Amino acid sequence: MKIQLADAVVWYEVLGSGPPMVMVPGGPGLSHDYLRPHLDPLAEDVATVWVDLPGTGESIIREGGAPISHRRWIADLEELRNHLGWERWTIFGHSYGGFVAMEYALAHPESVAGLVLCSSAPSSAHLETLFDRIPPELTPQDRKLLAEIFAFQLSNDEMASSTQAAVRMFFRSKPSQETLRSFQLRADTFRHVLSTCLPTMVIEDRLGEVGAPTLVVAGDCDWEVPNEVANRLAGAIPGAAIATVADVGHYPFIEDPDRFLEAVRDWLSRSALS
Numbered sequence: 315m316k317i318q319l320a321d322a323v324v325w326y327e328v329l330g331s332g333p334p335m336v337m338v339p340g341g342p343g344l345s346h347d348y349l350r351p352h353l354d355p356l357a358e359d360v361a362t363v364w365v366d367l368p369g370t371g372e373s374i375i376r377e378g379g380a381p382i383s384h385r386r387w388i389a390d391l392e393e394l395r396n397h398l399g400w401e402r403w404t405i406f407g408h409s410y411g412g413f414v415a416m417e418y419a420l421a422h423p424e425s426v427a428g429l430v431l432c433s434s435a436p437s438s439a440h441l442e443t444l445f446d447r448i449p450p451e452l453t454p455q456d457r458k459l460l461a462e463i464f465a466f467q468l469s470n471d472e473m474a475s476s477t478q479a480a481v482r483m484f485f486r487s488k489p490s491q492e493t494l495r496s497f498q499l500r501a502d503t504f505r506h507v508l509s510t511c512l513p514t515m516v517i518e519d520r521l522g523e524v525g526a527p528t529l530v531v532a533g534d535c536d537w538e539v540p541n542e543v544a545n546r547l548a549g550a551i552p553g554a555a556i557a558t559v560a561d562v563g564h565y566p567f568i569e570d571p572d573r574f575l576e577a578v579r580d581w582l583s584r585s586a587l588s
Contacts, residue, residue: 321379330357345371
């Protein structure tokens with residue numbers, strides 16, 4: 315389904331019933347597709363709300379609309395929540411989607427029943443040492459591609475076509491071609507958000523204000539967001555729980571969906587959100 319906003323058209327889908335959980339993709343610039351079907355079983359526990367943020371997937375910004383920013387994405391999510399008629403919802407944010415989820419929780423604490431932050435961080439500081447952590451099994455060609463992506467040396471078409479090759483590097487195991495095809499990137503959004511939005515993000519010093527129950531989930535072989543960074547995130551949010559999934563990388567819900575879902579469901583039951 316699609317909701318018509320003043321300056322955007324936002325695609326969303328609701329599956330299941332019960333307390334709502336909105337699923338915010340990462341990237342930045344990825345559509346929701348890579349989260350599914352791995353997280354679809356959560357619809358047995360909560361009403362899952364799948365969404366493409368404006369400028370990603372099937373959601374578009376109308377000509378002359380406000381440019382992409384964390385503030386507009388947060389406002390768009392809040393308008394969607396109001397449209398769906400829920401007083402509060404839990405926010406699942408993967409990777410960069412965790413930044414959006416945390417900023418939403420700070421901007422609209424009354425709208426947040428809980429947070430699930432997967433493979434996310436309290437700031438962007440860990441990206442400054444990303445190339446120091448590249449695992450030895452990656453090739454010089456892999457390193458070159460990552461350097462070109464993060465330096466914005468590729469055209470939008472080149473970046474979009476290299477998405478699957480880049481994503482593969484952040485798995486512990488070898489992902490299937492079907493899995494890789496689910497990663498659909500809007501390269502212009504990726505470029506704009508990393509160059510314009512991320513440098514102005516300041517949330518780490520405010521995470522102590524987050525009052526919602528929070529779960530941080532991390533893969534213990536995630537070299538993009540290493541465990542010490544995930545632990546720092548959990549330590550910054552009062553009362554946050556942390557669950558570490560063994561032998562997986564940046565996409566624990568894909569590499570070991572059973573253990574990932576077990577961790578989330580256990581937290582849901584203990585947090586009385588389901």
